Amino acid sequence: MPNQKRRKDVRNVAIIAHVDHGKTTIVDALLKQTGAHIFKDGETVIMDSNPLEKERGITIFSKNASMRYKDILINLVDTPGHADFGSEVERILRLVDGVVLLVDAFEGPMPQTKFVLKKSLELHLKPIVVINKIDRPNAQPDAVVNQTFDLFCELNATDEQLDFPIVFASGKEGRTTLDLSDDNRDMKPLLDTIIHRVLPPVADLDQPFQMLVTILDYDSYIGRIAVGRIVHGSVKTGDPVVLITREGNHIRSKVTKILAYQGLARVERQEALAGDIISIAGVPEVRVGETIASPVNPVALPTVNVDEPTISMNFSHNTSPLSGRDGGRFLTSRHIRERLAHEAMMNVGIKVEEADGGERFKVSGRGELHLAILIETMRREGYELEVSPPKVIFKEVDGDLLEPIEEVVIEVDSGYQGAVIESLGNRRADMKDMQMTSVGTIRMEFHIASRALLGFRNELLMMTRGTGVMSQIFLEYQPFKGEVPRRPTGVQISQGPGSSVAYALWGLQDRGEIFIHPGDPLYEGMILGVNNKGQDLVVNAIREKKLTNIRAAGSDEAIHLTPPREMTLEFALEFIEDDELVEVTPKHIRLRKRYLTDNERRRHQAITRAANASAAAKG
Template identity: 75%
Template sequence: MPHQKRRKDLRNIAIIAHVDHGKTTLVDALLRETHAHKFKEGDVTIMDSNPLERERGITIFSKNASLQYKDIRINIVDTPGHADFGSEVERILRMVDGVLLLVDAFEGPMPQTKFVLRKSLELHLKPILVVNKIDRPGSRPHEVVDLTFDLFCELNATDEQLDFPIVFTSAKEGKATLDLDEEAVDMKPLLETIIHRVLPPVADPELPFQMLVTMLDYDSYIGRISTGRVVHGSVKSGETIALVKRDGEIRRGRVTKILSYQGLRRIEAESGQAGDILSIAGLDDVKVGETLADAANPMALKTIKVDEPTISMNFSHNTSPFAGRDGGRFLTSRHIRERLEHEAMMNVGIKVEPTENGEAYKVSGRGELHLSILIETMRREGYELEVSRPQVILRTIDEEVVEPVEEVFVEVDEGYQGAVIQALGSRMAEMRSMQVSAIGTIRLEFLVASRALIGFRGEFLTMTRGTGIMYQNFYKYQPFKGEMPSRHVGVLISQQEGAAVAYALWGLQERGALFVRPGEDLYEGMIIGSTNKGQDMVVNAQREKKLTNIRAAGSDEAIQLVPVQDMTLEFALEFIDDDELVEVTPKHIRLRKKILNDSERRRSYKKS
């Protein structure tokens, strides 16, 4: 085997971690240390630029940063920590030669750590263990190192991968050390470890140009932008290159712009060479996993295998009586179709197919969070749409129907473990382990069919008084597990259009939980609450108190209403049943029956 050429002046690394272990804060610290970004007063988690990421405190979209240390450029990619964005993680890891595995010095390795680490070990990447938050009260760094070593063994890491360097950090304070007995001063120990332990990228500038497209972006000014790592050769602005499609078809186009990274900014470059992470504009019909190559010698690279979608939902334009009232700018099915096609083009984990009636589109993704992020993004962009209940995608393998099964990790206080075990037991869950964590909570691990988890998260939070923590990762497909218990509550359905009246709601609240407040506009067929009994009830929420000229003792008491259930998108998607829809507009999230009229609804039930 010929000796591989490597670029000594470059290192490409990804940061992988569980949600909320401090990935983005660590990148802040490295950018500050190397003066790669001008921070304003109060700037934190600078990589989480998307408003949804800031609100939820999680990384959803992977992003690149570049910094210069000594005479070496370090490209850093921040990856999502949530299993629903597995397709994103898988692609990003193809661009790098090493990973920083970030673990909380108090919590230790968590479920998502296992998921992302498994992906990186499969790609034979060398990890650097970063034990973060050593300044946190109750931190136990040495114990966490042992637990992480056990995790590596469990994931069948090679001897070379088990010989990982360890750096202890406090990203918040911008300090790192290789030895806890020595005082940490700055982030230099971590930067030195990256330079010495991450291999320089294999890169031969003499070979014909090849780049695997791992991310796509769109700019209304320069068109579609393909991002990836240049594997071989070099590329210049203005030259003609080839696009090798998945099916082997070759198209040619001219490079109109090359962008590279400086800190967090994209800057225009004249050229790029093997090892660089670049963004190239000029080719329009690009998809993730395809190869940009030398026009004279177009050779394809191995394409990316993406996790298959496990959940689907139907998206269609808003058909409620209130359509167009909430300031939505995109109201037609054509608008919805164009937006979903654009998303499927950029987001390799999403699949869009037309349905039989032609008005709705079946959108498949990796999980409820994956799809709810898309819905929330569309809502903020001014779309009005209605979505159906999430459905699990079943497959047939060797003439046997199989369904996706997830690993579920639950952490609860001791008093709630019985209720949680019972609730998951009724959903045919298989318990794999139970142990006491470092802080005295109970950690439970289950295998549960994805189908059984739809709607469980809200119930779980109620059951544990909001104190429970639950994570889930896709495990594998297993034989279909039969009928599952469905929603055990019925719903209160508005009888007519009009504003909700406090007096009417006061009379209804003893029947169950309300979703609407006095004064809110309602329409016929809209769901305004849940009933304690399993049946649906059509109710009059506009009924006013009859006024007479006789005063009766006790009849003029002040009306006291119980606080209503906040209508979040997650709650709505988990709550609805098969004959219901979630209406999503820029200002409101409402629940409704698919068939709004009561007598028509009853006729349709009889037919079915």
């Protein structure tokens, strides 16, 4: 609207891209260019400050930073590229007036590029396209520009959005350029493009204070912190405010602290103006999507819509015989309930429901990785818990059963594509595209049910000898695709408690892959390996070699153990079946049967068979 007032000395912009296309590295280079942060020796990616982010090399939590360039304050937000953290991306885009879309100069647009760009275009944000990693061998920046333009057209971008500026960059080398023939060595071309192409924020200082809460933070000293952008007016420490809840209730509070970003550091301020991205403390009941406004004229802003969860798991306290022996500090259902309630309050992508009278909790999220990150965070905080296999969330619309479908892009060396196509064909996947890349690899695109993908990532690595690359994104709900193959192998189950013995494991490793080391503690019902023959097998892993007083050269065979699989949370969640659980403690990840004794398992199987027969007879 022509009469909207804008604040000319501020630009709010988000960095969006597919996983590992270099968002965080570009932000670091911009901070270096503007002198907003002094790097320590050996420090490279300062925005990924969370230990999990450093280990996995991905951005999980969105973060803010600010820098000053040519007397203009640029607020930058680094967003997650993984589709599982889509709730973060969606909320962050409400804070900004423009987006910097990063695309890898070799890989080109990928599924999550499409995901984050679609969200941006729906919010009518103007993009700046940065073709990153132009220093990579086999980079093809000109071809990637054409692919990106095709993607914009596919997503129905407006003519104005299609007129996007293009910047070529190498975040690693800290340089950008508007022309590939120009050997510019700094980040100024990108900073100038942001200033000229991103609109100043709409900000009317004369109207009463209004702010939409897009992120929640928590501090043990000052309590809940609301993060958002001031839409109108200004606010000072000590000002009375009104929280307008989703239900329309008005709750009066007082601002006790205002925090803003200076570089990467959060600094306290006495006053903030429209257009600023700030954090406010003093509103204890605030939730994401609610409005904090002036008591003079409290009007709610449009709330944030977040994509629905597609995967759920059951969390419960650890009931294994080894509970409490691994340094866990939070062992009870009450501890887990409080932690999950806190997570659901801070993370709008997570939904928590109680089951079995509060003994178990159904936790729903946007994908396996989304929930795996929560579990990993909890175990590092000292929680012990049991987790059931991930289940997709079905919908029923007009009597039809619908299930979530994912778009999957797989890139493999030529020669492996036949095995991949056969495996995904068995999982009822539909191939949509296959083409050869400039370096001779094969890139394939499939549409496949989310539940059919569970366990496939590890299978892909096995069949491609670790060279296959897979990325996936939620597409839509489609009619139920029918049954898909289950795990073809059985498991080896510990017969009783004790410590595993190398001699016993040596005799068992011919049956299948082993998950434990000699000397590891065992209990009855614990899963210690794979049984290749397809059915579950109860084994004795604590059996020692019988000693005799007869010795002869060469009569004793040397024990050669294959190194066991390093148990990771992702593998464990993909591997287990309906009657199995993952035991998660601060020090170990173990697999176990839901019912530990053989008699319990047989009784439960008999009950299940009877129930299935009864249902079939009624049907």
